[in-house]
Amino acid sequence: MTSRIQGARQRARGEITNAIKDEARRHLADEGASRLSLRAVARELGMVSSALYRYFPSRDDLLTALITDAYDAVGAAAEAALAEAESAGDSHLVRWRAVCRAVRAWGLAHPHEYALIYGSPVPGYAAPASTTRPASRVALALLSVLRDAHTSGALREPASGAAAPEAVLKDAELLAEHLGVELPPAVLAEVVAAWSQLFGLISFELFGQFTKVVDARDAFFDHAVEHLADQVGLRR
């Protein structure tokens, strides 16, 4: 029963690790990422600060864990919204809107975690490679809407007048492999653009740039998302 005993140890360790992250998230909401204090977290947990280093080798590693969790949370929210829209038999346009709304709703509910992942990158901090997969979940959800629309012929050709750049993306084949289907490069480029613009809308709302500017924010957001859907070629 070696494994079970070791399991007990690791379970205890996992629980404490989670308690630390939960407390850190609470402090994040109170003070923001740059004021997050290991000592304060430890104090709140009844530990001494040095004990915390048994679980996270540095403050930045704790932040990395929070970042990964946040990417996973927003990605899961987007995927859940997509799955629900799919099982309801919604149109591709409605699915697109559902994903966009889910991302915005998650951001409104967790503004500090949103700022952690979509705000300024932390100073000397470079996101480790382990964050790239969670970070791409929202984009993949959007892309899979487009993929399904494409295979079912519901996608307008994005020859929207302006010369659509062809080879602006890296690794289009890798993406195609991941999605299981090849999307026209122009469509891929449009989706990436729409993806970044979606977060522009959400970030400006969350970071206060819409204060004293935008009033009916739900309607405003939905309207802009409609434009983005049009831009990527989803039929109205």
Added chain:
Amino acid sequence: MTSRIQGARQRARGEITNAIKDEARRHLADEGASRLSLRAVARELGMVSSALYRYFPSRDDLLTALITDAYDAVGAAAEAALAEAESAGDSHLVRWRAVCRAVRAWGLAHPHEYALIYGSPVPGYAAPASTTRPASRVALALLSVLRDAHTSGALREPASGAAAPEAVLKDAELLAEHLGVELPPAVLAEVVAAWSQLFGLISFELFGQFTKVVDARDAFFDHAVEHLADQVGLRR
């Protein structure tokens, strides 16, 4: 000659204030906003840390000064690009693109100052009212392009199929007064949306979300900006 002597004092004070801000900007580029250290700035200037408090009552006030300066710098860049395009007799579409390009170029040249104003808001920090005017200069530049296009009849009606929200903005009259001309509310809403999406494009590029995704970034940006122009009703 009271005023001249006091002027000398204030001139010395102004010079030191600028030296502090310059040194702080240098540290900003090295370390990022949250690691900006008053003591390090003072050390570099051959002062003792406490002397710095004669010029800025707190670290946050120094940051506020840098934020205001950054808003003014990017606003000035946008306005300069617009003025040049106007004097060259460029079309409204080309003026629009010129402003967008100028904002992106400024961001690429000053990534840390960009992050300071368009990244996550500093923790407990609420931007004082004095920053709102500098912060709106880019948006006003974009709006003035639209105003001129509107008055010269070069603006397509933004009845782009989807129900354009009418009353999503606050203070539409105040804006109209500032611009000297009334733009249809629907156009105003489209411009605000395009404005935020523009910064989504730039932020994702600067904050590293395009790493391993987008290759030909100039072309990618120009193409997206073309879409935004279309969205706000500028004729192609």
Added chain:
DNA sequence: CACTGACGAGAGCGCTGCTCTTGCATCGGA
């Protein structure tokens, strides 16, 4: 049962933002 390894506690280092007091130079009015 003896042992190893994980763990928490505590002291301590150098740094931070910020405050308060002190001494000095300069400026303005008598």
Added chain:
DNA sequence: TCCGATGCAAGAGCAGCGCTCTCGTCAGTG
């Protein structure tokens, strides 16, 4: 021309920070 007021820099000091190292202790292992 002298004197009081004012602006300014320096220094000491406080509490807090991230992080390191050492040292008992106790639980799981062979």
